[in-house]
Amino acid sequence: MSSVVDSRTTPTKEAATLTPPMTPPLQSKALKSDVVPSDIDIPDNYVSWTLKHQKERPPIGWHNWWQELEWISCLVLTVTPAIAIWGAFNVQLKWQTAVFSVLYYFFTGLGITAGYHRLWAHRAYNASKPLEYFLAFAGAGAVEGSIKWWCRGHRAHHRYTDTALDPYNANEGFFWSHIGWMLVKPRRKLGVADVSDLSKNEIVRWQHRWYRSLILLVGFVLPTLICYFGWNDAMGGYVFAGAARLCFVHHSTFCVNSLAHWLGDTPFDDKHTPRDHMVTALVTIGEGYHNFHHQFPMDYRNAIKWYQYDPTKWFIWVAAKLGLASHLKTFPDNEVAKGQLTMQLKRLREKQEGLAWAPDSNDLPVVSWETFQQQAMKRPLVIIAGFIHDVSSFMDEHPGGRHLIAKMIGKDGTTAFFGGVYDHSNAAHNLLSMMRVGVLHGGMQHGLDDKRVPPAQRLRVARYTELASPYASSTACSDSEGMLG
Structure with a gap:
């Protein structure tokens, strides 16, 4: 998915910093505007040009490791679990707090899966203003960056999957794609990805402006106050519904970058690393059918069969029935079936080539x-x-x-x-x-x-x-x- 903390609050420079130099006639001052697509003037050979001309950061060694760390992300990803571990040994867990922590986990997790991911990053459906505010508020509690910053990285991931321009390139290893890429500064600038549509969204702009305040409020203050006023357990709310819940949300969504590119099958395409697996779906609130998702990213579903675990899909479907969501996008069944048949035939071909056949006439x-x-x-x-x-x-x-x-x-x-x-x-x-x-x-x-x-x-x-x-x-x-x- 994306990094835990949005340390950049002025993404308007994105187009100027991420687009390679153009010839003077092609350069456009409009690229510096948030409302003009940042990839409008990129060359046809953008990827190869970027990999050839963009200089990577120096290798990390004992002499410079402290300069290469993303300190804010490192603190969030180490201090939060430390608080949770300390609390597990020193704070009594009340059953009310345990139940609330699970519910709050799904609340903030859906802010990422149904909001950041399927609504804003992929525009898989339309949401009403109340639902957008709900998801923006919930997503802030997951402490993974603002909507705009998160979606910019995720769109780059889809456009440049498994390449050096992919922010969480699975080919760099499981640890890197899961958490390593957030602990150090990016080794090169991410490939350009347009988020001009999000710049026009007032709710996205609102969340981006107040993001730092929202992560404190939704991430820690709100769960602590609910547990305090609900059943007099402020410390339990802070430790379990706040810190421990945040650890689970983090690593749940991080698994979409790592586990979903490592465990499972490729029933729709094996060109890239994304895979489908029920276990990944269970730990990612339904985002585990990742091979399908990378093939059909605009589809509001990850799981297409009724029995497959995808609570995010169910949430969006219910929201549509309540009139809070509309225009749920699904890829044509005929085209989905073609993808499945292609892979089935490919596997049959591989099995076929292992058999002896009659000599060619x-x-x-x-x-x-x-x-x-x-x-x-x-x-x-x-x-x-x-x-x-x-x-x-x-x-x-x-x-x-x-x-x-x-x-x-x-x-x-x-x-x-x-x-x-x-x-x-x-x-x-x-x-x-x-x-x-x-x-x-x-x-x-x-x-x-x-x-x-x-x-x-x-x-x-x-x-x-x-x-x-x-x-x-x-x-x-x-x-x-x-x-x-």
């Missing part, structure tokens, strides 16, 4: 009937559907008896094989195809086009460059090789 010698008969006197060769088969390894294993094969040596056994004597199973067709050693010139009988391809290969997964069937090729007679492989 283009690789088999084409011989005349006379040559076939001559060689059949030396070894057991049988013609079926225009292919010459060496059945020496199977004669004694034939379920119908050796004699049925023996009487077909040197002959065309097509009629007998295709139901004249026995209508053989798919398994028999597949096994027979592995015994092919040649092609009889002019030997394909009319009406047997569908019999040339073994059943196992009739639905074989092929790349677009392989769509021409090897069995449909025409090969001129070449009796010169004289021998069947």
Whole structure:
């Protein structure tokens, strides 16, 4: 997701600092305005240009580590859990406080998942003013930066996933993507990402202006006062509903950057690291179906099946039923199914490539009937559907008896094989195809086009460059090789 503390309260310089130098005719003073897209004039080769020309910060070592730390984030991410650990040993946990802490965890967590993430970062639905204020207020209690700052980083994550311009690049390792990227200064400036739409939102501007006051109020003061006036447990409210709850919210949302890029499957696309897993969904308030999300980021859902855990989706759906949300975006089911089918076919292709298949007809010698008969006197060769088969390894294993094969040596056994004597199973067709050693010139009988391809290969997964069937090729007679492989 994004960093814990928004230490930058004037993001209006974003476009000027993050956009690479342009030629004078392309430069626009309007880029310095919050309401003009910051990526309006970036070059087509922006990513490669940036990686080539942007200088990274120096490596962190013993001589400079203290200069490279993000001190505010470090303090929040260390002092808060320290308070929670101290409180666990020194403050009695009342059941009322325990229940309230869980509820407050979901309250502030939904501010991130339903608010920061799906509403503002991805514009997956529209929210009424009351709901926007509710989510902005709740999100401040998660202490992960203002809406505008958080969304700017998250949009960069989606645009530059798994690259050096991704603020929490999963390829840098689990620890880095989970928390490491927040402990030190960014090693390079983030890739440009537009947030001009958020600059026009009065609620986003309000939260950004009062962010520091809001994190203290919602993060610690409010839960402490509720527990104090509710059941006289101010210290419990501060420790458990404040500090401990904040630790859980932090690492819950951080798991979307780390665990969701490490654990699970890729049912929609495996080009990048995001994955789907129920465990990740359980610890991230429904954000665990991350492979789906990266494929269809504008969809208000993370989980598309009714039984998959996604309380954020349920919250948005209920809000819509109450008239507090509208225009819930969903990606067309047909296109979602295409993504799933693509990956299913890819996995079938991988399994298919691990199997042995009948030899390509283009690789088999084409011989005349006379040559076939001559060689059949030396070894057991049988013609079926225009292919010459060496059945020496199977004669004694034939379920119908050796004699049925023996009487077909040197002959065309097509009629007998295709139901004249026995209508053989798919398994028999597949096994027979592995015994092919040649092609009889002019030997394909009319009406047997569908019999040339073994059943196992009739639905074989092929790349677009392989769509021409090897069995449909025409090969001129070449009796010169004289021998069947």
